[in-house]
Amino acid sequence: MAYTKTLDTENSVPAETGNARQRKLPLSLLVALVVGSILGSGIFGLPQNMAAGAGAGAVLIGWLITGVGMLALALVYQSLALRKPDLNNGVYAYARATAGEYVGFNAAWGYWVSAWIGNVGYLVAAFGALGYFFPVFGDGNTIAAVAGASVVLWVVHAMVLRGIQGAVMLNAVVTLAKVVPLLLFIVLVALAFQVQTFTFDFWGSTALGPLLDQVRSTMLVTVWVFIGIEGASVYSARARRREDVGRATVIGFAITLALLMSVSLLSLGVLQQPQLAQLKNPSMAGVLESAVGTWGAVLIYIGLIVSVGGGFLAWMLLAAESLFTPAGGGVMPEWLGRQNRQGVPAHALWLTNGMVQLFLIVTLFSKASYLALISLSTAMILLPYLFSAIYGLLLSLRGEGAPGTRRTADLPVAGLATVYCLWLLYAAGPKYLLLGSLLYAPGAAVYLWARKQRAERAFKTYEVAILIAMLLMAAVAAYLLSTGGLSL
Numbered sequence: 001m002a003y004t005k006t007l008d009t010e011n012s013v014p015a016e017t018g019n020a021r022q023r024k025l026p027l028s029l030l031v032a033l034v035v036g037s038i039l040g041s042g043i044f045g046l047p048q049n050m051a052a053g054a055g056a057g058a059v060l061i062g063w064l065i066t067g068v069g070m071l072a073l074a075l076v077y078q079s080l081a082l083r084k085p086d087l088n089n090g091v092y093a094y095a096r097a098t099a100g101e102y103v104g105f106n107a108a109w110g111y112w113v114s115a116w117i118g119n120v121g122y123l124v125a126a127f128g129a130l131g132y133f134f135p136v137f138g139d140g141n142t143i144a145a146v147a148g149a150s151v152v153l154w155v156v157h158a159m160v161l162r163g164i165q166g167a168v169m170l171n172a173v174v175t176l177a178k179v180v181p182l183l184l185f186i187v188l189v190a191l192a193f194q195v196q197t198f199t200f201d202f203w204g205s206t207a208l209g210p211l212l213d214q215v216r217s218t219m220l221v222t223v224w225v226f227i228g229i230e231g232a233s234v235y236s237a238r239a240r241r242r243e244d245v246g247r248a249t250v251i252g253f254a255i256t257l258a259l260l261m262s263v264s265l266l267s268l269g270v271l272q273q274p275q276l277a278q279l280k281n282p283s284m285a286g287v288l289e290s291a292v293g294t295w296g297a298v299l300i301y302i303g304l305i306v307s308v309g310g311g312f313l314a315w316m317l318l319a320a321e322s323l324f325t326p327a328g329g330g331v332m333p334e335w336l337g338r339q340n341r342q343g344v345p346a347h348a349l350w351l352t353n354g355m356v357q358l359f360l361i362v363t364l365f366s367k368a369s370y371l372a373l374i375s376l377s378t379a380m381i382l383l384p385y386l387f388s389a390i391y392g393l394l395l396s397l398r399g400e401g402a403p404g405t406r407r408t409a410d411l412p413v414a415g416l417a418t419v420y421c422l423w424l425l426y427a428a429g430p431k432y433l434l435l436g437s438l439l440y441a442p443g444a445a446v447y448l449w450a451r452k453q454r455a456e457r458a459f460k461t462y463e464v465a466i467l468i469a470m471l472l473m474a475a476v477a478a479y480l481l482s483t484g485g486l487s488l
Contacts, residue, residue, distance in 0.1 A: 024240040032172035034252025037228030040311025041125040044304045047267035048283030051276035053217030055204025056268045062218030069420030074253040076392035076417045077233045078246025083401030085242045089325035090233035095387035102463040105331040107384040109443035114380035115319035120359045123149035126308040132301045141363040163342040174310035181303030186262045192291035193269035200272045219427035224378045323348035333450045379432035389417035437473035
């Protein structure tokens with residue numbers, strides 16, 4: 001394990017004791033962590049989510065942009081794992097190395113908020129799927145659903161406290177289990193695929209607007225379904241071999257891209273775009289039901305429940321790790337860097353799941369939908385991705401950590417990843433940047449707490465400017481929300 005100065009929560013002994021070496025994660029488990037964190041609930045709503053604002057032609061272009069952009073980002077994470085093997089938890093460390101401690105903190109904070117909000121969305125989606133069989137669960141935000149989700153939350157929490165290795169191995173098993181219904185869906189829908197259905201209004205009807213707007217409408221959807229591509233990087237301190245971090249990222253990307261594109265594009269050959277756009281989520285159920293009958297919908301609902309369970313577990317691990325590593329670097333409160341005897345960041349896990357529990361209760365009063373929750377989660381991840389890409393670009397320009405031949409190979413990839421991340425911010429628009437600022441702003445108090453513990457200066461001059469800008473954006477967002485000028 002990393003961070004040998006971190007103390008055991010209960011016994012005040014160094015965290016790396018006993019069989020720490022055996023607890024390091026091999027390539028196979030890192031790949032499962034990447035695939036498991038990417039393949040959650042998003043893929044099951046993908047046919048409707050993509051078709052809601054775009055025709056088949058725009059969907060194809062959207063996947064082309066996403067495939068190239070996300071591949072570039074995956075390759076950046078691979079390159080950075082080799083160039084800077086001393087930096088653990090890349091989402092945080094790369095932002096800190098690029099622009100200082102407060103920006104690094106915000107990357108970690110944003111990633112953590114994205115993770116636990118996403119987990120609330122996973123639980124809502126899982127019990128919404130159970131609502132297909134048991135109406136008492138409704139859309140996943142009824143009293144019965146929240147009670148059931150709470151039980152699941154704390155049972156999984158107790159299991160993770162028993163050890164990261166066991167939790168990651170369980171994630172690998174669940175990941176294999178949830179890929180099976182996806183492969184079956186792809187085979188059955190491919191058999192029902194009709195070319196004339198796929199080419200119907202290929203470039204979209206006039207109601208969908210210009211082609212550029214259609215392509216933009218697919219962007220947040222594709223970012224959401226690909227969140228988790230950095231999973232191996234977040235767990236880099238626990239990898240058995242450093243080079244496995246990059247390999248797991250690229251292998252996980254290739255597997256999930258093939259599955260995501262197949263589900264999205266083949267569905268357009270079974271139902272026309274207007275029909276797909278009207279489907280209830282999980283829309284994969286409606287597509288397969290139209291192809292093979294009612295049993296197809298049942299299969300997808302069961303697959304969704306299994307898939308969300310795996311995604312929930314993977315993101316619980318990633319969320320806790322995203323607090324633990326920065327605490328060791330002094331930008332999070334010290335107590336978040338404590339581990340129990342099993343090497344689990346226990347305090348970070350308690351805080352994470354406490355927030356999940358709180359927001360589960362909030363869904364009872366706000367009736368927050370799954371789509372609203374994932375929109376918030378996606379907005380929080382864009383800036384951490386951007387700083388990872390920028391750091392890769394800076395290192396490539398300087399030629400740091402790699403021979404000259406590697407510099408020339410990495411430079412265009414890092415440049416492309418940076419442009420892609422900037423495009424995502426443009427595609428998201430000001431709405432999600434404002435909503436994101438509301439969630440980033442409270443983190444300043446946590447950062448001040450951490451700096452006070454170390455008796456260190458909190459903000460540099462340029463960081464004060466960042467803080468003021470963030471607080472102003474949060475104030476604007478709060479005002480617009482209160483007046484109805486902004487909503488999810």
